[in-house]
Amino acid sequence: MLKSLRFGSNDVAKSRAFYDATFAALGVGPSTAPAEYPLILYTLPGGTRFLCGPARDGEVATHANGGTVIFEAPSQEAVTSWHAAGLANGGSDEGAPEPKPQARGAFGAYLRDPDGNKIAAYHGLGMD
Template identity: 80%
Template sequence: MLLKSLRLGSNDLARTRAFYDATFGAFGVEPSATPAEYPIVMYTLPGGTRFVCGPARDGQPATHANGGTIIFEAPSDDAVRAWHAAGLANGGTSEGDPEPKPQARGAFGAYLRDPDGNKLGAYHGLAMG
């Protein structure tokens, strides 16, 4: 089964666009081409998965998942470092510095929270399973 789309909540699309343009840019992903007047920000990730951010459909403030983490595959250790630095420079907060992670059998990784509190990770060399 192929993941076609992943959607996260956002309470400030301009702030979200700046964060994800910068962090995805560290992996070579183009900035969002979604027009600023649209109620979402969308990216096409390598492999074709759509990554979408927008307000909660029920009109309530968007909140992050407790225990949820989205992990991205980075092309190199330097890309993980650049991703983490870009996130911090664009409203994110660190949840784990770029380094080999013992919980991931030494794969090089880092963690951030985006400006809405969604937890993200980036790894190079992560073997699942």
């Protein structure tokens, strides 16, 4: 059971703008950590916490090669809004919103966040 997930960030303000916008498209409220905190925090549906902040060892935060975190979206429209919000807030495209053959036709999209972490949003994966 996953309780929390943490990404590294070299610019928490950029990450806050990106994740506030992309999570809003999925029905998740803005970060609950005050702006002066060195990290951002979200509570996802089901109770999993998502955090993003500087690497604990003081080194530059880097993204995982081959790693992708996938978020569940309530609709195809939410996936499309999520992708657009990410692009408008410093993210880069890694796969347009569309049915994905690698996911049995489930509707999904991929982004890189401002620090290069690869994320996706899908509707219809049937992971329940």
